[in-house]
Amino acid sequence: MANIARKQAVQPQGANVREQLRAMDDSAVVTAFLGGEERAFSELVERYQTRLLNFVYRTIGDREKAEDLVQEVFIRVYRHLHRFDRSKKFSTWAYTIASNLAKNELRNRSRNPLVLFQMVQKNWQDDDRPLQFEDSTSRPDDMYRKRHLREIVEESVAKLPEHHRNVFVLRELEGKSYEEIAEITDCNLGTVKSRLNRARNSFAEIVAPYME
Amino acid sequence: MDCREFRENHCAFVDDTLPGIELVRMQMHLTECDRCARQDATIRRSLMLFRNLPPITPSADFSERLEKKLREARLADAAALQSGRSRKLAAMVGLTSVVMLGYIGMSLRHVDTPQDITFPPVVATASEMDPVTSPMTDPGSEMVAAVPAGLPMWTAALYAEQTSVRFASAELTATR
Numbered sequence: 179m180a181n182i183a184r185k186q187a188v189q190p191q192g193a194n195v196r197e198q199l200r201a202m203d204d205s206a207v208v209t210a211f212l213g214g215e216e217r218a219f220s221e222l223v224e225r226y227q228t229r230l231l232n233f234v235y236r237t238i239g240d241r242e243k244a245e246d247l248v249q250e251v252f253i254r255v256y257r258h259l260h261r262f263d264r265s266k267k268f269s270t271w272a273y274t275i276a277s278n279l280a281k282n283e284l285r286n287r288s289r290n291p292l293v294l295f296q297m298v299q300k301n302w303q304d305d306d307r308p309l310q311f312e313d314s315t316s317r318p319d320d321m322y323r324k325r326h327l328r329e330i331v332e333e334s335v336a337k338l339p340e341h342h343r344n345v346f347v348l349r350e351l352e353g354k355s356y357e358e359i360a361e362i363t364d365c366n367l368g369t370v371k372s373r374l375n376r377a378r379n380s381f382a383e384i385v386a387p388y389m390e
Numbered sequence: 391m392d393c394r395e396f397r398e399n400h401c402a403f404v405d406d407t408l409p410g411i412e413l414v415r416m417q418m419h420l421t422e423c424d425r426c427a428r429q430d431a432t433i434r435r436s437l438m439l440f441r442n443l444p445p446i447t448p449s450a451d452f453s454e455r456l457e458k459k460l461r462e463a464r465l466a467d468a469a470a471l472q473s474g475r476s477r478k479l480a481a482m483v484g485l486t487s488v489v490m491l492g493y494i495g496m497s498l499r500h501v502d503t504p505q506d507i508t509f510p511p512v513v514a515t516a517s518e519m520d521p522v523t524s525p526m527t528d529p530g531s532e533m534v535a536a537v538p539a540g541l542p543m544w545t546a547a548l549y550a551e552q553t554s555v556r557f558a559s560a561e562l563t564a565t566r
Contacts, residue, residue, distance in 0.1 A: 256460055350440055351440070
């Protein structure tokens, strides 16, 4: 009975802490974690896992690997959060780690033809998937068109040079400001603008024939 | 505005970050130049497509796997910390041992090497002869005469044996 009573007393308190953490901004959550509140880290994971996963996935094009890399991002955040300069934005720091890991992955891949082959093979297997997985409410021809278009868009992004793609995804998908992108990619503002401009033009050029 | 300037400013135009006057000039150019208008439309449509790609969500076991990896990381960090402490301790013990051995070695070296004993310089002072207070320094006129004269030493020894008697007689003479 005493245990049950204790559990009942603890649970609302835990839920209360989680609610409080949810209401805080990133900086306050980081401070809470550094102050010994372990649940604050879960809050950071919850806030960033999907965003980082999409960013890394659009950059490297491999879902499984993207998940591994995002997990690595969180492990690095956990280990080095005490060294994080709190005068800066946490999101910029997290994206910088993710961007560097994605860059390393692409570099390793270009050096290892076996990985490239496995990726291509995986994409072939993806093509063999039955169409009903797309959207059961659409007509088959619509489903096919949508899937085809999605694949074309994804392939077009993949065709962009790595440094253009990185900037492009950060701007178009994550909605980062030019200044944030400059910080994440370690470039100056002018380079970011020029890369973004080129990436947009190249992307439009690749996709254009399929849009008519 | 010409097409080159339009292209240069297009990024900011799409992002809506141009100042008012520039924005109006860009819009004016769009109405005047079909080529730039087409390019603008293509870029905006392609971006729309990209932004509308369905987002992917983490797999069901994402959190579980992350928790496992974090646990491993914590253990690895703790082990690294522990080994770091052990290394520090070992280094300190080693350092102390070296210092102590060095000290012992130096001490032994000092013992082994014979050193010349240096005495303070001898300062001799001639004190006044007082038969009462310093009887030992008064050898007696007989001894003084006997030694350089080559008398046998037993005579001198005899004199030495008699000194107490002589002291007593000297004291008696002084009190008298």
